[in-house]
Amino acid sequence: MRFKPRRTLGVATLTFVVTYFLISVSKQHKQAQYTEPEVYMDVQDSPAPTFDDENGTSAMEIIFQPMADVDFPSVGDGTPLIPHVFHQTHYTLYLKKTYLDVIKSLMKYNPSWEYFFWTDEGGRKLIASKYAQLLKLYDNFKNPVERSDLIRYIVLYEFGGVYLDTDIEVFRPLDRATTSFSCIIPTEPYEHSVLFYEKPYIINNAIMLCRAGHPFLKQVLDNILFSSDGKLVLDRTGPVFLTRQYNVYVNRVTKSKMKTKTKHENTSLLEPYAVRGNFHIGDIDGVYVPNTMYFNNKADRPFLYCNNADNLSTKNKTLICRDVLRQGETYKPFQYQFTVHHWFHSYYFLTHSEFKDKFSKDFDRFAYNYLFGTHIREIIPKALVFDV
Template identity: 30%
Template sequence: MHDMTLTRRSIQISYRLRKGYTTGGWIREPSTWLLRTVGVLAVVFVVSVSVWYLRNIIRAKVKVHIGNPKVLPAEPFDQSSPKRRALSDLKKVKSATAEDFPRLIHQLWKTTAIPEQFQDAVSSCRKLNPNWEYRLWTDESIDKFIASKYPLFYERFTSYKYPIQRVDVARYFILLHYGGVTIDIDLKCRVPLDDILRDKVSYDLVVPETDPAGVTVEFMAAKSRGQFLHQVAHDLNRTPPDYVLPYITIIFSTGPMYLTNKLVDYPKSDEIFVIPQKTYREEYFRNLHGGSWHRWDYVLIRIVYVLISPLSLVLITCFVCCFLIYRRKQNRSKHTTIV
């Protein structure tokens, strides 16, 4: 009888070992544990980044005040039309206390050779603004400009991981130093810059609203030595240059969300005019959507923003956790029944 009990016990132990079970619990392959751990960490990371991103978006939506343009040229003008004559009359009206924006158009590209797909956009802005001086900044001229005019920032400037970060930084310093407007080469001008800026001469900076929230840096108009841009440039050294994910790094270290956060925190927000997105996209410019700096995580972030609200994000996270707990209990119950 004793031998039969030992034999039965030996069979049970042998069965458990073959199935990966010991008295301490079930044994799983190291690779399985590793995969599950990496999976859980990835989910936690994505959820954390998404919540942080959405928090910034909500903050920008609540605190960025959109302006109300007085001039909205919606179609090509006939010089003899009443609307055109009215706009011509407005050109004679000047602010009694504010200077005009310097008549300088700044555009930035790698070299002097503008890609063919953007030449029409560049030409449109030059043709519509014949009385504005045009300057094309290349990577080489930008590097020399920062090195000579702002040498204390040059080390940080050259340390940025992505070229678009250096381009964004160059916009701020160029406008701070010279004033004028910066226009991305994939923006096609629909109206003269005078029509856009005429009623905004009392502001130090003009930027457009963007989607999903905040402002964009693809077009900016500024007066030289403005206090806000000085603060923007000064705080670049205090901002982390890398946020792990490429798209997040670009927009939060130097790009649109960096500028948006500076705008939100700036106490004199009445010095900055934010062009409504509808006006900007439909009346002032047409975007040819270069978007060459967008990275793989841009798609993920957009999906998170469009499809997942903060509440649903929490609910999905809770559902995943409950499902994992349920599966674990079910597996334990199954293993107990077998033995």
């Protein structure tokens, strides 16, 4: 029988590709397993307060914020203060099928809004043309999450709008939120603040709503150059960094403005306890930190943390884990909830690629794009794409 080298080579190649793919998926699954976050004690503020548990009150109400039982605060005359444009980032134009329905929800409930999609290369072009002082920092980032963090701060400052991670689902129109305040940045879920960070609050960066040119975002961009010495991405460009910036901004700007006013009005009594009084109606340069129930009330697998009794080192942690374990893994959206974070952890796929050789990286990119990826315009046909 005649030897057929091409067919043999093809079978060998296919076998190798399938084997590599299965190994890669297995590695990604192991990488995505829960690991206990480090405790960040470098944010300069006091520990989370401790209250007595009375009458079966939920841990959230005791420690962090009241229960929100009304719709999101509505002030102003209905004119949008935040542009009706969504921003999302991803390292390529292709996304896993896991994300399709989640991303489609943005336009499902906000069909008249614009949608901007930024790849790493598209973000780099914007930085090179308008923020050249940050280009070296961007190019030197080793972790893809850092690039995504910088892009999201820049596009919000440049264009304004609503930034959402690609694993955040929208439940209803966002117009009400955009007509009330000029900048809205929720905290992380209260479970994260107490269990993982041991802080009164941590400002999130997975969903942010802000007008263009807001001075808080300018401060963030001015100071991100000097945050590269943190241990982890969360410290350098993520929520811990953003919390530091918020604390500085509130103390330096917002409160000093209030001293010059003879009369001002707080928004409501629904905000997290630790940030009450930091925002006042009519301050277009203020940053409103809302009750987490409206935007960010689903924690990232806290039951895994709470199942380890060694983690319950304080009364506040014990109170929260009491509620977490009672509720289990079930999740019920709040009546007036705008969004939910599903915590898909897509960054695991890329974060660990820095430890792979060039062939592995190239194969991962090929597999992500063409084997199980969907182009963003198949998901959002009207997407305005910023790529190479």
